[in-house]
Amino acid sequence: MKLVFLERKSIGMDIDISKMEDFGELTVYDDKLSEENLQRIRDAEVIIASKSRLDEATLSSAKDLKLICDFATGYDNVDIKYCRSRGITVTNVSDYSTSTVAQHTFALLLNLLEHISFYDDFVKSGKYEKHDSFSYYGNPFLELSGLTYGIAGLGNIGKRVASIAKAFGCRVIYYSTSGKNSNSEYEQVSFDKLLKESDIISLHCPLGPKTYHMMDREAFHKMKSSAILINVARGAVVDNEALYEALIKGEIASAGLDVVEGEPIRGDNPLTRIKDSGKLIITPHMAWGSVEARSRLLDMVYENIKAFIKGESLNVVS
Numbered sequence: 001m002k003l004v005f006l007e008r009k010s011i012g013m014d015i016d017i018s019k020m021e022d023f024g025e026l027t028v029y030d031d032k033l034s035e036e037n038l039q040r041i042r043d044a045e046v047i048i049a050s051k052s053r054l055d056e057a058t059l060s061s062a063k064d065l066k067l068i069c070d071f072a073t074g075y076d077n078v079d080i081k082y083c084r085s086r087g088i089t090v091t092n093v094s095d096y097s098t099s100t101v102a103q104h105t106f107a108l109l110l111n112l113l114e115h116i117s118f119y120d121d122f123v124k125s126g127k128y129e130k131h132d133s134f135s136y137y138g139n140p141f142l143e144l145s146g147l148t149y150g151i152a153g154l155g156n157i158g159k160r161v162a163s164i165a166k167a168f169g170c171r172v173i174y175y176s177t178s179g180k181n182s183n184s185e186y187e188q189v190s191f192d193k194l195l196k197e198s199d200i201i202s203l204h205c206p207l208g209p210k211t212y213h214m215m216d217r218e219a220f221h222k223m224k225s226s227a228i229l230i231n232v233a234r235g236a237v238v239d240n241e242a243l244y245e246a247l248i249k250g251e252i253a254s255a256g257l258d259v260v261e262g263e264p265i266r267g268d269n270p271l272t273r274i275k276d277s278g279k280l281i282i283t284p285h286m287a288w289g290s291v292e293a294r295s296r297l298l299d300m301v302y303e304n305i306k307a308f309i310k311g312e313s314l315n316v317v318s
Contacts, residue, residue, distance in 0.1 A: 108256030145169030150198030153205030
């Protein structure tokens, strides 16, 4: 088989992908498919990709294409209807990054909650050695225990985050963005109640018509001024302009983001103007990418291809 691996850099150059050669001739490109480089997939029987737009315009010339393997859980980059009309199988991967995204959620939260950057700077700046006491509380912080932890999207990652928050002693509430989720272990609430009662809100929902700019100006107006927002879902779930205004005006206390609107972040994104890491922390869409998670992801793509060849089904979305 002829396999084309797009966006090689997205999985990290430290992850060995050579085992994909088990299935045939492997051609690798570091970047995404575009209108200028459509010849890359012309002879492909299998495409492995993540963010490349794979629709009729890009796939029509790939006459031998049989399988698309998205190395991501979301597959909104693929025109499923067109693939069905062509008999092209589409697979994705899921639940490979639950542990690491949950871990990163609390890395962001605890940094903001306990003002780690502030206190680290206090010591490294030389101020601590001149201080007249062994302790310093220049930026008061709270315990997680007793706080209300609100979760939007109680899928695999949301449930893992909920269990950790519960272990910290939080009251956990959640809002089902799909309206289909029901979990008796935690209190299900309306979006309005989530906004008004949560001390922390973390987002773990997919991006879609219902969740696009779900966190907008109106939502931030309803939140506590002491609240912390964590977004490890998708950038456009949060209106970045509205978040900037909410942070500048003090409508919420702080935010930790692993995702933004437009990635890599654009220079005109207003959030780039906030340099105070006590108010805003942004990491470069890497919460999912521990070494273990990226290795699992590649293994799952490998198994999808193997299952396809054997006529078995595994994570088939079309």
